[in-house]
Amino acid sequence: MLITCPYCGPRDVIEFTYQGDGNRERPQPASQDLDAWNAYVYDRLNPAGDHNEIWQHSGGCRAHLRVVRNTITHEILSTAFARGGHKTESRS
Amino acid sequence: MAEQPLPERQSPLEPDYHPGSHGNFEHGVDVILSEMRPGTILQLAAWPGEEKQLIEIIGKVTGLALPDGAGGGVSSGARAGFGFAPGKFTVVDEAEGLAAAFAGAITPAIGTLTDLSHGRTAIRIAGPKAEWVMAKFFAIDFALPAFPLGAGRSTNHHDIFAQIQRSGPDQFDIYVFRSFARSFWKALCHASEEVGYEVQ
Numbered sequence: 385m386l387i388t389c390p391y392c393g394p395r396d397v398i399e400f401t402y403q404g405d406g407n408r409e410r411p412q413p414a415s416q417d418l419d420a421w422n423a424y425v426y427d428r429l430n431p432a433g434d435h436n437e438i439w440q441h442s443g444g445c446r447a448h449l450r451v452v453r454n455t456i457t458h459e460i461l462s463t464a465f466a467r468g469g470h471k472t473e474s475r476s
Numbered sequence: 477m478a479e480q481p482l483p484e485r486q487s488p489l490e491p492d493y494h495p496g497s498h499g500n501f502e503h504g505v506d507v508i509l510s511e512m513r514p515g516t517i518l519q520l521a522a523w524p525g526e527e528k529q530l531i532e533i534i535g536k537v538t539g540l541a542l543p544d545g546a547g548g549g550v551s552s553g554a555r556a557g558f559g560f561a562p563g564k565f566t567v568v569d570e571a572e573g574l575a576a577a578f579a580g581a582i583t584p585a586i587g588t589l590t591d592l593s594h595g596r597t598a599i600r601i602a603g604p605k606a607e608w609v610m611a612k613f614f615a616i617d618f619a620l621p622a623f624p625l626g627a628g629r630s631t632n633h634h635d636i637f638a639q640i641q642r643s644g645p646d647q648f649d650i651y652v653f654r655s656f657a658r659s660f661w662k663a664l665c666h667a668s669e670e671v672g673y674e675v676q
């Protein structure tokens with residue numbers, strides 16, 4: 385499995401660290417909304433198909449990336465720097 | 477305050493650094509390995525939006541004209557520099573004391589400078605089989621069109637981080653953690669045995 389880092393180019397997956405579901409919306413640190421915190425910690429879409437994910441190129445430039453990966457085929461559909469906070473749109 | 481002369485730096489490779497020809501060299505030496513021992517290794521980082529400013533400052537202080545692109549770099553004589561991450565650069569000088577030359581030039585609003593001169597070990601591999609030997613360690617494309625002259629790469633071998641700059645058509649400079657340098661050096665020597673290597 386290759387992930388194309390926007391800085392480094394295509395690299396083997398062993399250079400990357402998975403940092404979790406990219407669909408989560410972290411509540412403000414001062415938020416008292418327990419439902420929002422519960423959703424942030426536990427709720428996952430767990431799709432069979434395209435999935436928004438956060439990865440870090442930990443064995444390379446160390447940038448955090450937004451990656452869309454197909455959970456069935458492991459095809460990497462898109463990669464972008466996570467900086468800026470824009471969600472990567474999945475294809476479906 | 478007067479500058480105190482730094483104590484002479486010891487090489488971490490010393491116990492396993494054996495100048496001469498080794499391995500399968502009867503039919504010729506196909507790679508030359510050496511420790512570069514630069515006096516200065518710096519890491520410079522720009523805050524988002526300040527990258528061009530930092531490249532300009534590096535140019536003014538060192539004379540290195542870094543290209544503005546991912547992994548772009550230059551290697552010329554005593555000094556070398558390359559991008560290794562977004563907004564981050566490694567700058568190397570044969571002489572000690574380059575960090576002082578940046579003092580005042582990189583303001584807190586632009587970015588940061590970290591002196592890694594004692595924290596990294598620089599190893600050079602050169603020769604017709606340099607790409608071949610490097611490919612045993614690192615899962616990146618070492619062919620000249622994919623890895624042009626002067627360019628830098630951040631990657632790792634067995635989970636240990638390394639920075640690599642192409643300093644010649646068949647020559648690479650590898651920057652590894654000082655504490656892992658001897659281990660990497662021994663592995664590099666083993667990997668070079670089959671092609672015949674010379675330690676300079």
Ligand SMILES: [Zn+2]
Nearest residue numbers: 389392441445
């Ligand atoms: Zn990268």
